[in-house]
Amino acid sequence: MNAFIAFIMGPMVWIAFLIFILGLIFKLVVIIKDVNARESYVYSYLSVKYSLRSIFAWLIPFFPQSTRQSPVFYAISYIFHLLLFIVPVFLMSHIVLVNEAFQLSWFALDDTLADILTVIVVLALVFFAVRRQTVPEVKYLTSFNDYVLLIIVALPFITGFLAYHQFFFYRQMVIAHVISGELVLILIPFSKFSHMVMAPLTRAYMGSEFGNVRHAKDW
Amino acid sequence: MEESKSFDWSTDLKEVPVREWKDRFVWVEEPYVSQDGETIASIVNVEEAVFTVCENGKTWDSEYEKAWCLRPIPDGQFAACVSSDEEWTVSISGNEWENRFDFIWNFQMNHDGTHISLAVQKDSEYGMVVNDDPWDRMYENINEMVLSDTGNSAAVVQVSSMAAADIEAFKQGVFSCAVNGKAIEKNFLNIWDISFDTSGENVAYGVRTDRTSYSIAVNDSPWDTSFQSVWKPLFLPGDTSVIAPVKTGGKWMLYKDNQPFWKTPYNQLWKLAISPETGKIAAIVSNDFGKWTVAENDVSWDLSIDQMIFDIVYSADGSTLVAVFKDKECWTLAVNQKKWDLAADKVFDPCVSPDGSIVCVVIEKKGQYFLVVNNHIIPTGFDFMTTPVISPDSTKILQKAVKNGVYQRQILSLDKIL
Amino acid sequence: MPKETTTEDVPIVKQKNTDEAVEAGLARLTPERIKTTINQVLENETGPKFKAYVETCMHCGLCAEACLYFLSNDRDPSYSPAGKVKQTIWEMLEKKGDVSTDFLRRAVHIAHTECNVCKRCSMYCPFGIDIAYLMLMVRRICHKLEITPLYIQDTVNSHSATMNQMWVKEDEWIDTLQWQEEDAREEFENLRIPLDKVGADIMYSVIAPEPKFQAGLIYQAATIMHAAGIDWTMPSSPGWDNSNMAMFTGDNEISGRIARAFYETAARLKVKRIVMGECGHAFRSIYDVGNRWVGWAMPPFEVVHAIEFYHQLLTSGRITIADKYKKTVTLHDPCNVSRGRGLHDMAREVTNMVCDSFIEMTPNREHNYCCGAGGGVINCGPPYKGERMINNRVKAEQLKATGAEVLIAPCHNCHSGLEDIVHHYDLNMEVKFLGDIIFETMEKKIFNPGD
Ligand code: HEM
Ligand code: HEM
Ligand code: SF4
C-alpha cells in the first residue's frame, strides 16, 4: 500500500504531467499532419491576423453577441475556466510540493480565498449540471458522458477541499485527490477536455474564414 | 489560320479612318479585322431596327432587322448572324445562306475557314448547320456543339422528352451525342466536351452514367472504369487513342484508353494540349491547393501561379509551349517555363511562330492596348488592337490596331523591334 | 442517471413532409448501400476539420440562440443547430452508418429544409463550429444515396446538362437578351447589351431565373450600365449563370463544373472584372464555394456583387439620383453577402443614397436572420413551403417591427423567400431589389466624365 501511495504521490505525478503536456503536443501534431495530408487547403485561408482577431474578440468578456445573449452562463463559464487554472496553480499546498521538489516558489493564494474559490468552482459545475437538466436545448444535446466530464473535473476540487479541511479520512482523501487530479491531467488530451487546444484552432479557422474571405466579423 | 503567305508583307502602313463611321451611323459596334488585316468591319445601326455591316467604310448591300456575331472569315470576308422577318440566317459579306431558321448561334469555323457551323433552332427543334447544310434530324435541345477540322459537326442532343422536374427520366439518360445529326444509340445522364479525332470520323466525350459515376466514351462505348469526375478528352493526333483527365481516389490523373497514363496524381488537371509534331502532351495542373502550373509529359514546370492559367498553346513544331495566366492580380505569359515581365490588365490570345522563336500577344494596360513580342513591350499604345499575324518566315509582324479613330495595318520588322 | 436521448425516443411530433424523389430514393436503398455510402463520405471525404467539429462540441447549446428555426419554433431543441447535428451526423457516427430509411427521411428533411446553411450559428458557438458545413455533409450523403428532394435535384440536373439552373435553352438565353435590349431602347436610344465583346472591362452575369421569369431585371441592369457608361458584355454561351444549386445538394462535382464554366467564360471574354446581379447564393457559389472544389483558392477574377457595384456607380457619380425614393424602406441583409462578404455597410450607404427614409431592422448586418429561403431551402419547392413559413416567424416579427412600407432585399433568394413571408404573415410590404429603386429614381442620362 505504501509503495502504491509513494508511486501515486511520486512518479505518477510526473507521468500525469508528462501525459498532459506530451498528449496535447501529440494531439496538435496529429492534427497538423492530418490537415497537411487531407485538408491542406486550410492554409490558403488561415491568417494570423484574423485568427488572433477572432480569438481576442472571444476572450473579451461580453464582447461577442452570443455572450450577451446568455450572460449568466457565460459569466459562470468564464469564472469557472479562470479558476480552473488559477486555483491549482496558485494554491499554497501545491506550491509547497513544487518547492520541496524543485526549490521553486511563486505567489500563492491566501488559503481561505483558495478555499472559497474552490467552492465557487464546484458550484459552477453544479450549475452546469443543473443547466443540462433544465434548459431544453441543452438537455436535448446532453448525454451521460457530459455529466461524467463534469464529475471528473469536480473530483479534484471536492477531494482537495475535503482534504484541506481534514473533515474525515484525511489520508485517503489526499490520495483520492491526487489520483483525481492526475486523472484530469491525463484525460485532458484524450477527452472532450482537449477543447483546450481545439478551441483556439477552430476559432482561428472560423476567424480566418470570416476575416479573410468573408470580410465580416465572427462575434 | 489562313495561308499568310499571300498577305501583303511589304507595305509598311495602310490606314482606314473609322471615326467618321460614328457620324454616318446611329451607332457602330465593336470592330473586327480580317485575317489579312486589309479590312476592318463593324455591325452598324443605320436607323431604328436597320442593321448592316460596314467594311472599310463601305456597307454591305443588304440590311437586316437584327445582326450580331460578326466574325472575320478567309479571303478578307466577314460573316454575321442576321435576321429579317423574324428569320435568321448567316450573311457572308451581304450574301445570305439559303436556309432560314428561328434562331442561330454558336458560330464556329475550322482552321482554314472552309467550314462554318452554327447551332440552329427551327420550330422549337434543335440541330446544327454546316456551310448552309442543316442536319436532317432535329432534337428537343442541343448543347456542346463542336465542328471538326474536316467539317463534321457534333453536339449533345436530347433524344427523348422529359416532363418538367422529371428526375426519373433524367436518371434513365435522355442525352446522346449526335454526329452530323445522327444520334449515337447510347444515352447518358450527361455528356460534355466532345472531341473529334484528326480524321473527324471518331468522337470522344465525357459522360455521367449515374448520379456519381463519370467516364469517357469513345463513339458509342464508354470506358469500363468509372471515375469521380472527368474533363475533356482528346484523341492523340492521327490516332484513335484517347487521353483524358479523370478523378479517382480524390486525385486527378491522366488516363489513356482506360489505363493510367501519367504517374502523378494531381489536385487538378485539365486543358490538355498535344503537339502533333513531337507528341508531347501538356496540361494545366495544380499540385498544391490554389497553386497552378503546367505539366509537360507529367513533369511540372518550375513555376507557381496563384490565380488562373487560362490556356496553353504549342508552336507548330512543338518546341515552344506558351501559357497565358493570371498571377498576383496581373495577367502575363510564360514561354517554356519562363515567366514574362508583363503586368497586364488583360492578355489576349497569343500568336506563336511555327518554329516557336517568336511569341507575340496583345495586352491591355490602363485602358491602352500594346503589342508584346518575345517579352518586349512595344511602347506605342493603341485604343484597340486585335490578334497580330507573324509572317511565314518569322521576320515580320502584321499589327492590326486602331488609334485616334484610324485603323492602322502595320508591318513591323522584327529586327527593328527586338 | 440521466437517460441518453436518442432520436428514436423523440416522438415524431409533427408529420414532416417529404416528396416523391425522397420517397422513391428511400425505396431503392439497401442497408448495405446506406452503410457504405455514409462511411465512404464520413471516412474519405472529411478530415480533421470534421473531426474537430464533432469532438470539440461541448453540447453547450449556445448555438441555439442563433438559429431562426429554433427561435421560430418556440425554442424547440430539435431545431437548434447542434440539435440538428445530433439527429444526423452524431447518430450516423455512433451507428457507424447503420441507419434506417426512417432515419434518413428525417435527415434529408433536416439538412435540406431545416437549415439554410447561413452560418449564423458559427458566430454564436464559442468554438466557431461550422454547423452549416456539417449539414452540407449530410446533404452530400443524401446526394450520393439519391434521396435529394425533387425540385432542387431538378435544378441540379438542369445545371449539369445546360450549365444553368432552369433548363434555359441556349437560344432562349440570347433571344431574351436581344429582346430586353430592344425593349430598353424604347427608353434609352442606342442602348446595347453587347454580347461576347472580347476585352470589355466587365462581364455581367445573372442567375437563370432572370431570363426565365424576370427578364425585366436584365433590362434594368442594361439601363444602369448604359447610363453609367460602362464597357461591359454578356456571354452568349453557357457559363452566364452564376447560380449553383449543386453546391447546396452536395453534388460537388457538378458544382465545380459550373464554377469552371463560369470563370472560363470570363477568361475567354478577357474581362477585368465580373459584376453580378443582386443574388446572395450565386455570389457564394462563385466567390466562396464552387471555385474551391476545382482548386481556385479565391476567385480568379474580381467578383463584384451588385451592392458594391451600385456603391461604386453612385459614389463616383456615374449614376445620379434625380429624386430620392419617398416611401419608408428597411433593408434585409442577405447572409451570403453580409455575413458572407461584409457588404452590409455598403448596402446601407446605397440605400441612404437613393432613399429618403431608411429604418433599420434588428438584428442586422452580420447578425441578420436568414430569410429562410436560402441555402437551397426554397428550391426544395412547394412540398415544403408551409413549413418554411412557420420556420421563419422571427423574420416576420422582425419585419413587422420596422413598420416600413418597402423591404429591400438585394438577393434573389431572399426576395422570393421574403415575398412569401410578407404574404403569409400579411405584412403588407413591398419587396424590392436595390436595382428596382435605383432604376426608378436615377436620372436617365448617359454619364459624361466632363459634366
Ligand atoms: C496531480 C497532482 C496533484 C497533487 C499531488 C495535488 C496535491 C494537493 C495537496 C497535497 C493538496 C492539499 C491538501 C491539504 O491541504 O492537505 C491539494 C489541494 C487542492 N488541490 Fe491538488 N493536487 C494535484 C492536482 C490537482 C488538480 C489537477 C487540481 C484541479 C484541477 C487540484 C485542485 C486542488 C484544490 C482545489 C485543492 C484545495 C482546495 C482548498 O484549499 O479548498 N489539484 N492538492
Ligand atoms: C484554456 C482553455 C480552455 C478554453 C478556451 C475553454 C473553452 C470552453 C468553452 C468555449 C466551453 C463551452 C461553453 C462555455 O462553457 O463557455 C467550455 C466548456 C467546458 N469546459 Fe472548457 N475551455 C478550456 C479549458 C478547459 C479545461 C482544461 C477543462 C477541464 C479540465 C474544461 C472544462 C470544461 C467543461 C467541463 C465545460 C462544459 C461546461 C458545461 O457543461 O456546460 N475547459 N470550455
Ligand atoms: S446555419 Fe443557419 S439555419 Fe443552419 S443551423 Fe445554423 S443558424 Fe440555423
Ligand code: SF4
Ligand atoms: S455552441 Fe458550439 S459547442 Fe455548443 S452545442 Fe453548439 S456547436 Fe456545440
Ligand code: SF4
Ligand atoms: S436567401 Fe438571402 S437571406 Fe437567405 S441564405 Fe441566401 S442570402 Fe441569406
